[in-house]
Amino acid sequence: MAVTLKDIAAEAGVSLMTVSNVVNGKQARVSAATRDRILRIVKDRGYVPSASARSLAAKSSRLVGLLVPAEDEASLTISPHTVAVIGMLERELRRLDYHLMLRGIADRAEITEALKSWNLDGAVLLGFQDAEIDRLKAETVGGVALVAMDSYSENPLALEVRSDDFGGAELAVSHLIALGHKRIAFAGPGFSATGVVRRRFEGYRTVLAANGIGYDESLVSRVETTHADGLAYGRRLARERPDVTAVFTTADILAIGLIEGLAAEGRSVPGDVSVVGYDDSDLAVYVTPKLTTVAQDLTAKAAEAVRLMMDRLAGRDRPDEATTLGVRLIERDTAAPPPRR
Amino acid sequence: MAVTLKDIAAEAGVSLMTVSNVVNGKQARVSAATRDRILRIVKDRGYVPSASARSLAAKSSRLVGLLVPAEDEASLTISPHTVAVIGMLERELRRLDYHLMLRGIADRAEITEALKSWNLDGAVLLGFQDAEIDRLKAETVGGVALVAMDSYSENPLALEVRSDDFGGAELAVSHLIALGHKRIAFAGPGFSATGVVRRRFEGYRTVLAANGIGYDESLVSRVETTHADGLAYGRRLARERPDVTAVFTTADILAIGLIEGLAAEGRSVPGDVSVVGYDDSDLAVYVTPKLTTVAQDLTAKAAEAVRLMMDRLAGRDRPDEATTLGVRLIERDTAAPPPRR
DNA sequence: CTGAAAGCGCTTACAG
DNA sequence: CTGAAAGCGCTTACAG
Numbered sequence: 001m002a003v004t005l006k007d008i009a010a011e012a013g014v015s016l017m018t019v020s021n022v023v024n025g026k027q028a029r030v031s032a033a034t035r036d037r038i039l040r041i042v043k044d045r046g047y048v049p050s051a052s053a054r055s056l057a058a059k060s061s062r063l064v065g066l067l068v069p070a071e072d073e074a075s076l077t078i079s080p081h082t083v084a085v086i087g088m089l090e091r092e093l094r095r096l097d098y099h100l101m102l103r104g105i106a107d108r109a110e111i112t113e114a115l116k117s118w119n120l121d122g123a124v125l126l127g128f129q130d131a132e133i134d135r136l137k138a139e140t141v142g143g144v145a146l147v148a149m150d151s152y153s154e155n156p157l158a159l160e161v162r163s164d165d166f167g168g169a170e171l172a173v174s175h176l177i178a179l180g181h182k183r184i185a186f187a188g189p190g191f192s193a194t195g196v197v198r199r200r201f202e203g204y205r206t207v208l209a210a211n212g213i214g215y216d217e218s219l220v221s222r223v224e225t226t227h228a229d230g231l232a233y234g235r236r237l238a239r240e241r242p243d244v245t246a247v248f249t250t251a252d253i254l255a256i257g258l259i260e261g262l263a264a265e266g267r268s269v270p271g272d273v274s275v276v277g278y279d280d281s282d283l284a285v286y287v288t289p290k291l292t293t294v295a296q297d298l299t300a301k302a303a304e305a306v307r308l309m310m311d312r313l314a315g316r317d318r319p320d321e322a323t324t325l326g327v328r329l330i331e332r333d334t335a336a337p338p339p340r341r
Numbered sequence: 342m343a344v345t346l347k348d349i350a351a352e353a354g355v356s357l358m359t360v361s362n363v364v365n366g367k368q369a370r371v372s373a374a375t376r377d378r379i380l381r382i383v384k385d386r387g388y389v390p391s392a393s394a395r396s397l398a399a400k401s402s403r404l405v406g407l408l409v410p411a412e413d414e415a416s417l418t419i420s421p422h423t424v425a426v427i428g429m430l431e432r433e434l435r436r437l438d439y440h441l442m443l444r445g446i447a448d449r450a451e452i453t454e455a456l457k458s459w460n461l462d463g464a465v466l467l468g469f470q471d472a473e474i475d476r477l478k479a480e481t482v483g484g485v486a487l488v489a490m491d492s493y494s495e496n497p498l499a500l501e502v503r504s505d506d507f508g509g510a511e512l513a514v515s516h517l518i519a520l521g522h523k524r525i526a527f528a529g530p531g532f533s534a535t536g537v538v539r540r541r542f543e544g545y546r547t548v549l550a551a552n553g554i555g556y557d558e559s560l561v562s563r564v565e566t567t568h569a570d571g572l573a574y575g576r577r578l579a580r581e582r583p584d585v586t587a588v589f590t591t592a593d594i595l596a597i598g599l600i601e602g603l604a605a606e607g608r609s610v611p612g613d614v615s616v617v618g619y620d621d622s623d624l625a626v627y628v629t630p631k632l633t634t635v636a637q638d639l640t641a642k643a644a645e646a647v648r649l650m651m652d653r654l655a656g657r658d659r660p661d662e663a664t665t666l667g668v669r670l671i672e673r674d675t676a677a678p679p680p681r682r
Numbered sequence: 683c684t685g686a687a688a689g690c691g692c693t694t695a696c697a698g
Numbered sequence: 699c700t701g702a703a704a705g706c707g708c709t710t711a712c713a714g
Contacts, residue, residue: 002457002483004707015685020709031683046481048457052393052402053707056690061393066443070435075428083424087416090445094411099459100443102407104431116343116389118440140387142343227627256627286568286597288629345691356701361693372699394691397706 003047011045012038023049051099055119062098064089064309065114065123070104080281081298082126085149088302089124089309096310108132112140120144122309125151125158130195133158145312147305152195152322159312160322161305163296165196168327169203172248172276172294175329177211180337181246181274184208185219187233187258188250200250200278219244227257234261237273245273245338252277252284252293259287259334270336280330289333296327344388352386353379364390392440396460403439405430405650406455406464411445421622422639423467426490429643430465433651449473453481461485463650466492466499471536474499486653488646493536493663500653501663502646504637506537509668510544513589513617513635516670518552521678522587522615525549528564528574528599529591541591541619560585568598575602578614586614586679593618593625593634600628600675611677621671630674637668 009019014034021030022038030038041047055061066089070076078086090100098121103114105128115123122145125133133153136146146158153160176184186204191197205215219241223233230249234257237244249255255277259269269275269289277284280295304323350360355375362371363379371379382388396402407430411417419427431441439462444455446469456464463486466474474494477487487499494501517525527545532538546556560582564574571590575598578585590596596618600610610616610630618625621636645664 002460002707006707016708017685018683021684024709034683046453048454050397050460050707051458052396052460053690054709055393056391056397056692057707057709058690059709070432073432075432078424078428083419086427086443087419090443091411091414091416094445094447102427102431102441102443104435106435112387113389117392119391119393227623260627282568283624283627286601286624287627343691347691357692358701359699362700365693375699391691394706395693397708398691398693399706400693 002050003045004050005047008038008041008045008047011041014038023047061119061121063101063118063120064093064098064313065101065103065118065120066126067103067105067111067114067123067128068126069128070106072106076102076104079127080279081150084298085124085126085302085305088299089306092303092306092310098313108135111136115141115144122146122313124149124305124309129193131193145309147309147312149301149305150196152199159308161301161308161325162196162322163301163325164327165199166203166206168278168294168296169200169248170207171327171329172278173204173207174211175292175331175335176246176248176274176276177207177213179246179274179335182213182338183216183219183244183246184213185221185237185241185244185247186249187221187223187230187247187254189224190222191250197250204248223249223254225251225254227253227260230254230257231261231264232257234258234263235265236261238262238265238267246275246335247273248276250278252279252281252291255291255293255334256283256287259289259291270334272339274335274338276329276335284330284332292332292335293330294327295330297325301325343391344386345391346388349379349382349386349388352382355379364388402460402462404442404459404461405434405439405654406442406444406459406461407467408444408446408452408455408464408469409467410469411447413447417443417445420468421620422491425639426465426467426643426646429640430647430650433644433647437651439654449476452477456482456485463487463654465490465646465650470534472534486650488650488653490642490646491537493540500649502642502649502666503537503663504642504666505668506540507544507547509619509635509637510541510589511548512668512670513619514545514548515552516633516672516676517587517589517615517617518548518554520587520615520676523554523679524557524560524585524587525554526560526562526578526582526585526588527590528562528571528588528595530565531563532591538591545589564590564595566592566595568594568601571595571598572602572605573598575599575604576606577602579603579606579608587616587676588614589617591619593620593622593632596632596634596675597624597628600630600632611675613680615676615679617670617676625671625673633673633676634671635668636671638666642666 009016125148130153133148133151136157148158150162151160188197191201223229277291277293280293284291350357466489471494474489474492477498489499491503492501529538532542564570596616618632618634621634625632
């Protein structure tokens with residue numbers, strides 16, 4: 001069947017060991033002549049080392065997992081965020097001769113299982129709630145390099161990477177206030193559980209307070225991150241809250257649905273209501289009017305996650321602190337001064 | 342370190358073999374009492390079988406690859422298409438206790454390498470050109486189950502899954518003709534090389550001919566599948582081809598850019614120019630006006646690919662013919678009768 | 683610079 | 699119903 005080290009060794013008239021050394025680039029241990037001869041045979045025969053044999057014999061699998069929460073029977077929901085991370089991660093791993101295993105996690109125990117089963121060298125945790133990261137235990141995680149994206153968990157087992165969610169909200173809400181808005185709503189998904197949303201909510205509250213605007217709980221709505229939920233929220237807002245002149249949302253897709261919902265009830269953006277999104281996804285410029293939004297640099301975030309992972313894998317340990325990336329406000333066409341009364 | 346079969350066997354006072362049988366569900370070979378005892382220990386100790394050891398000893402790795410073309414230094418471009426397939430594939434594999442390895446392919450030789458290195462049981466090839474599928478050889482592929490998506494290659498080594506590209510184009514162009522259009526442009530990426538685009542182009546030509554409309558090469562433009570290229574094309578079209586009243590494009594994102602480009606030059610859709618997209622991606626309903634487009638059921642296509650793969654893996658071999666899924670036209674707001682002159 | 687031995691954690695026949 | 703042996707393809711010390 002497949003060509004093995006043994007076959008190459010036999011053909012080259014050397015020992016297994018020598019071929020192994022050559023294949024793994026330990027050149028100091030083999031003469032140039034032998035090396036070239038072996039390399040030629042390797043190439044001619046199309047030899048590819050068995051990764052599972054290697055993984056079994058060595059301590060390292062050269063395998064990194066990308067772990068993403070998954071409903072039991074549903075297929076993985078892959079956000080633009082996830083896509084950016086997958087792309088970057090795969091490329092960097094490939095460059096360093098690692099492989100990427102993608103795994104949906106329906107049940108918490110599967111994290112451990114995924115780690116152990118293929119003896120992963122590292123894993124990137126994407127989209128988990130802080131509490132789930134908190135629960136990771138050293139016994140079950142072993143020495144696996146763990147990077148948790150968008151997590152505010154304090155668990156020292158995982159390196160955290162996120163962008164400045166508090167600051168992003170500050171930027172957005174300050175902008176709305178500067179335009180003259182006072183009745184500013186907040187819309188986002190379950191913000192008690194997920195740290196990212198909670199930080200944005202805190203940014204919202206903080207800026208309000210700093211500007212002497214009283215906090216009004218009735219302006220805060222829990223809306224899932226989908227176009228449909230945004231749309232329903234927009235209709236509701238138009239009907240029930242004519243006093244609201246601006247909305248800060250935690251996601252572009254939600255903002256886009258919201259704008260459509262407002263329009264369906266005869267309210268225009270930004271004429272009647274201003275809307276600020278979050279993410280600066282591609283979508284933001286495809287829609288009309290183009291979306292004013294908080295940009296987080298997904299590519300940079302993914303790159304940072306990969307870099308942390310690679311540093312850990314290479315044993316270049318770095319100060320074990322969370323990395324927080326900057327954000328900025330992209331002013332486009334959905335935020336304007338409130339209508340004159 | 343990690344708990345092994347041996348540890349479990351020792352604790353249960355049985356042989357390795359017996360534990361192995363229990364873990365692998367070969368219950369006929371073990372008494373119920375022993376089985377329950379072993380299962381309890383397995384659970385208590387948190388034993389997870391080593392997949393690499395298993396892969397090495399058995400003939401099967403329970404590993405399926407998703408192979409996607411990648412520019413050398415660029416990160417994977419993951420289309421909505423790819424996302425749908427990744428999600429479906431991961432879920433089905435997980436359900437059957439397989440794992441998914443994601444691999445970008447910069448160079449053709451890497452396909453073989455990916456297959457051999459981890460001893461993949463199967464692989465889904467996504468986004469390769471027909472010629473690349475054609476070149477796959479039995480020697481290098483071995484017995485790996487191969488599914489090629491959106492391929493029109495005749496290579497019997499791979500099972501092909503695609504949707505009815507010729508029919509989709511027929512639907513779109515017939516619709517435009519029925520509305521009264523005669524000067525209908527075609528815009529899509531490199532359509533000599535990729536079978537999918539070529540089939541759509543053939544659909545376009547065929548319908549034109551069937552309706553007595555002469556083929557005009559100057560109406561056919563090669564435009565890459567990006568918003569930016571669509572936009573540039575739209576501007577060009579508005580300036581140089583006032584005679585064109587309708588455009589059939591091979592992708593929604595391209596159509597959306599095109600509409601923006603036309604608008605930038607003062608031409609409205611569908612007032613001045615009608616546009617039909619392809620894919621019915623989420624985007625289609627987010628933009629204004631909402632896009633008329635050809636829907637291909639990505640979920641169904643992904644599901645079919647997974648099903649073919651699973652049947653092959655399970656040895657349930659099926660008639661080795663390509664699967665072609667249906668398409669349908671979704672009429673929304675970007676196609677209307679041509680302007681009266 | 684090169685090699686013989688042991689072992690990684692499993693499964694696959696084959697016995698009993 | 700249960701087990702002892704061989705082997706999957708590699709790497710890791712350790713010798714020479």
